[in-house]
Amino acid sequence: MLIPCPFCGPRDLGEFSVLGAARARPVVAVADLDGEAAVAAFAAYVYERENPAGPQAEHWFHGAGCQHWLTVVRDTRTHAILSVTSAGTDEAAQSLEAAQGAAPEAAP
């Protein structure tokens, strides 16, 4: 399977490692870091997953290539890659939003 890395071009799956679903780390004021809300927000961030059968944005690391973290939007039912952008960029944030907006269909 070839992944269209925006920096390196199409590259073999074996060059990448996958962190799983892309999520946004909670932003909590320092004064509130010990609060229950912070724990709940971080626990949700760290553990809970939507785990859709359909498009989802994921974080992939091109370790054997450009060493960029990428936001890969992929269909978990077909493995089709819908977009690949450099993670942490505005473009990636848009692709993440787009993936979350796409209604996943029923599980296969």
Next chain:
Amino acid sequence: MTGHRLPAGGLVDRARPIPFRFDGRPLTGLAGDTLASALLANGVSVVGRSFKYHRPRGLLGAGQEEPNALMEIGTGARREPNVKATTVELHAGLEAASQNRWPSLRFDLMAVNGLMKPVFAAGFYYKTFMWPARFWETVYEPLIRRAAGLGRASGLPDPDRDAHATLHCDLLVVGAGPAGLMAALAAGRAGARVVLAEEDVRLGGRLLAEKVSLDDADGPAFAATVAAELAALPTVTVLTRTGVSSVHDGGLWLALERHAGPDGGPATAGPRHTLWTIVARRAVAAAGAVERPLVFAGNDRPGVMLAGAVSTYLHRHAVAAGRRAVVATATDAGWVLARDLLAAGVSVAAVVDTRQAAPTGFEAVAAATRVVTGAALAGTRGRPALTGVDVVADSRTIRLDADLLAVSGGFNPSIQLMSHLGDRPAYDPALGAYRMAGPVAGIRAAGAANGAYDLAACLRDGAAAAQAALADLGLTAALPDLPATDPTPVGAAAAYWTPKAPGKASAAFVDLQHDVTAADVTLAHQEGYRSAEHLKRYTTLGMATDQGRTATVDGLAIMAALTGRSLAETGAPIARPPVVPLPIGALAGPRRGAAFRPVRLTPVHGFAEERKAVFLDSGAWKRPQWYPLPGETDWLTTVNREVAAVRAGVGVTDVSTLGKIEIEGPDAGAFLDKVYANRPSRIPVGRSRYGLMLREDGFVLDDGTVTRFSETRFLASVSTAHAAAVYRHMLFCRQVLWPSLDVSVVAVSDAWAQLAIAGPLSPAVVAALLDDGRPITAETFPPMAAAELTVLGGVKARLAAVSFSGERAFELAVPASVGDRLIRQVMAVGAPHGIVAYGTEAMGVMRVEKGHPAAAELNGQTTAHDLGLHRLLARDKDHVGRVLSARPGLTDPGRPRLVGLKPVDPAARLRAGAHVIPAGASATAANDQGWISSAVWSPTLGHAIALAFVTHGPDRMGETVRAWDGIRGTDIPVVIVPPAFVDPEGARVRV
């Protein structure tokens, strides 16, 4: 069944006889034979025994569909079981042996299983062998296992090697029969990059196995002409002896090429196989079709053969499969065969057509032989091989004498590859078969694989499929001029999957290799196993090495008839990769033996090797574990000496494997404060500090040191084991979590060789290494000081006064290319001080003596609280793991927490993995209070010491507990002590 070679014809070289052996018996075939055709030419009728009942079996097919003729090929370490004789090119010296029989193929004692046939129905084993319970492993199962299985593995390491290679193309064409040839030709002429893969040794497919004419050429001649043009086209790659095995996401295909010597035998040099990864933008699957047998009582007797296979042996190998044939057919294909047999001078006793009327166009055949229409097959005679066939027509039983019964029940398009990506074929009632309706993931079926059985249609379909595939890619291909052909009728098959005549359904085989009969399918239906998968799993139908090619659809059809549902409703056969059994060695490729994983060597490896160091596998690294001196016979002596030398003098060890990450930029400090749980931003320039990293879930990720070389430039040293993961994590923090920080993160682990020089005499050694001659004292270069400087006459270096051993110590790094020079220089300037090289084991002893956690303690399950490092956690900032590390589940003092243990008896030995049990308590889970993570013999203290995680450990100093090592049979009283055994005040680093 009395097969014999015909005097003329065929694609065999009569001038090149090939000697071979079958079950030790010397036989001779011809160049161009397969093992199967050679056996047939020698009159061999029984070629194997079935899986369950050990029934004698003959050849059914001529290719991958063959269920019966499984052989052990080769001898010694090269013996390979379960090879289909129909796929083996005959070559000199070939040793073939039948399998799954004892003592011999002709007389197989296991055939008594056949007498038990009434009992051994589908799934019988689920209903018995349950009492007494312990008999399963001791009596029943060993018997079943011995009776089951097929061939024998060699049991010896595979002596050959296999290669991996990659091809890229616009169009992959699978199969070089008429459709595949036309597809490759159309695309190749258009200039597309084409790979044509054919599992056979020559191109042509059915063109080589049937009597056809294409313009003025016969099949082989036409195939040869196209092959010659393909060979000349610059963008076409033709791979023969190459079976396409699977297709994967993203248009990746696996194809196995068998490398052969000049005579078709195994290659004598180079790899045995190349497993190609073919990256194809589009594909045409032209793998042909598999003929369906007929299901009737006695259909497994040697001498019953697929009509197409009889045709292959006749035309390609010039072998008549029998002397007196009956052709039983549900399609026109049987009539074509009858015509060809007659033309070759083989007696045809009758053509038995299950349809009501004989087809037109075969009047000459009808005139030359007996014709029975509207017929059903009632049974066969002969032992072991066929001598007669009983047919029922108009309620009359007709007894026919024959030694060959050629059967044709229609065709199943070979579309297995097209289900590999999850698509299911659909039943096409007009075709009477399952097919893949449209393109699937850029793959188009063509030719017989697409239900186009007529030769002209097949040629046209192949070319059109290539044209359409190229059109997808924006390329234009013209259709080649197609040759004129005679019509090759097939006609729709009249289904003949359920036994239509009296005769035992339990003798009507559906899956020949696995001995699944029509009665078994009926039983599965009766017991509720009616879905396609339940049928398969309950009866084992279609799960044999022929992958159900001749069995699955017939089985489904029988089930459909029983349930009254259509085949479309009954389910579809789903093929799982690989299409053809794939050798494990070929899939592994070059990653064998010592090449299983890469080996990483440090820049000073040569030095350690010269000194006969014993190496430790640490991930991919080879690290010197200890350096034995002549006369030292046990490792403990060596390690004790190394430790003592460091503690009393000075030693040097290779720490190049540590991860080294440079962090530079105006926000470098702020970034590190996010990554580390403490405060690297407060490290003064020219100093190092201990650093602790958490995962976001609050558990400890890694520890190490952080050194600040300037306001904006830091170097993080991370553990060997976690080097790659920590770097990836830091980049994640940098690129994803805090992209706005102005900082660069670069791994420089491999760029630097790094040595630790430790011991009270280390300052003198280090001072002697430095170009600037600066003094190294507790004042000028105190513990945790760091500097960039030069050594070895202008070589840039990094020096940090950090200690893992607890002694005054330094880590000195130079560019990797200079590492070897540096360690030799260290040994030279250290010689007057008695310097020793020491390994990871001595390092480990000293760090346990100091109570420093290492890999065994930082195992991903421990928290800062567990490790006694919670005071380091900064509370006044956000960092990775900040919030979740404070959860009760991670800070509970009842969690096992780090302590030291020492034995009550100083002579006792402690070992890691023992659990901690209270004194006087029984060894039960309720009393399990922790475990020893690291244990060493301390030469400094003269007794064993250990680091352990113990419930409420820090509150239990001085308590005597037990190190319980039940699995190794020891139970040792130990005292809980602080983890730092040697110099707990840290005075020694300050010398």
Next chain:
Amino acid sequence: MFSAAALLKNALSGHTGWTPHWRKAAPKPRYDVVIVGGGGHGLATAYYLAKVFGITNVAVLEKGWIGSGNAGRNTTIIRSNYLLPGNIPFYERSMKLWEGLEQDFNFNAMVSQRGVLNLYHSDGQRDAYVRRGNALRLHGVDADLLDRDQVRAMVPMLDFDNARFPIEGGLLQRRGGTARHDAVVWGYARGADRRGVDIVEGCEVTGLRRENGRVVGVETTRGFIGAGTVGLAVAGNTSRLAAMADLRLPIESYVLQAFVSEGIKPLLDTVVTFGAGHFYISQSDKGGLVFGGDLDPFPSYAQRGGLPVAEDVAACAMAVMPMLGRLKILRSWGGIMDMSQDGSPIIDRTPVEGLFLNAGWCYGGFKATPASGWCFAHLLATGELHPDAAALRLDRFSSGRVIDEKGAGATPNLH
């Protein structure tokens, strides 16, 4: 009743006396308990609900055919050699149930205690296995430490001579082994059916109906079915079902591949796991070598695997047993693993009243089948967590009392 005598009697009458092993039940309007998922876990739950608790007004709803999920897509290994106290009692419960299972449900599931041998290749790995072996023994679970010679005597065809990572020894659980996966499904189905449970195949759940915050039934492709209690046992689809109740779970789904070779004569008498890579292998009673390795790297609901992992599995196979080179892979397949965030399962209530969860089995679900059914039935029947599964709570993720055998943290594909 299945027995040798019954088999013989039927053989003489042409096997006409056998009846369906479970009825093709049509759904009734309402059940006391509806279990979603006709895999091993769902059917075992129904079986024990009926057998142990006498609750028989139960339906098991299966969208396809029973056993079509991971119950029929695994490498059939059974063992209870876990490390952590949260897991050991649960898996040992399972092992004890395996040991009497066939006599209990009167179906030969070919439970074969041929041993599970975990190889180690370094001192560090040995220490970790000693820790585990001692933990097992403290829980009364069998464990033995083998040195290199003992391993060689037991499995002589391993690579002891040319390996990149030489074998130093192994941890052996003699009571571990294999079972015939499909037969486990069928045995539980037959046993549950005989006790009155309705097994409804071809019935896909499309929604969970709630009233006043409580689950009252399920919407299905065969209409609404009322339920007093709903239990989810739908490995591979857990997140999708939970989403119907607006729950987000600590689960991400990945593909695990498995492979079977052509049948060969008996060669390997025990289950062997490789310690220097991801690889495990055993030989089935039919003669096929059954083996597998690591998860495919990305989240997936497609039941197929990719090349890099397949090639790595083969490389591991050659590394540990170089005699496998000329044996051939007959078939490979992929199952969807609901990977939990700590690698351990969940058997618990959910925040939605009346809705219970049996999930997060990662790639360890098959061996857990009996205890999963046993403990889930206990939970459904009594509303209380079974003591053996007391640690397998859903709230352990928020509290931090995770059960992380590998120490991989909240990275599901590393467990």
